[in-house]
Amino acid sequence: MAEQLENEKDIRLKVTTRIWGCAVGMLGICIPLTAVTNSGPIIPLGVVAGAAAGTAVVWVGDKKSPRSLPPIQLQQIEQRLANLETIIGSDDLDVRLKIKQLESGASN
Structure with missing residues (x-):
């Protein structure tokens, strides 16, 4: 304090x-x-x-x-942030794969 x-x-x-x-x-x-x-x-x-x-x-x-936030609310925010990072990370991989597929399809 x-x-x-x-x-x-x-x-x-x-x-x-x-x-x-x-x-x-x-x-x-x-x-x-x-x-x-x-x-x-x-x-x-x-x-x-x-x-x-x-x-x-x-x-x-x-x-x-x-x-300042109460510890419980801070922990909930940290968990939500971790979930968002996980979602964004997996979506990023999916987007990269789709882009590679589109590039390989365009070059044919």
Whole structure:
């Protein structure tokens, strides 16, 4: 449980760093442009507000969504995946045989 919480914080920290890194870059571009265009502080404030809202969404998030599957459900998904791999593997062999038959029929 503690490891899962630590992984979530690690991901949140990376995303927050990326959000604010982009925001700083956008501020570096838009602050000189506001001086040229006389648009005032609207664009820089929008950048900061957007970064703040994005950070809030990352850190607060949806607490109702499950963070992990129960072990029984995870085992059922793994079994279904194994069955699909088996089906796809056998179908792949059938398709290859049919293609070879078609190629040999076309060359005659």
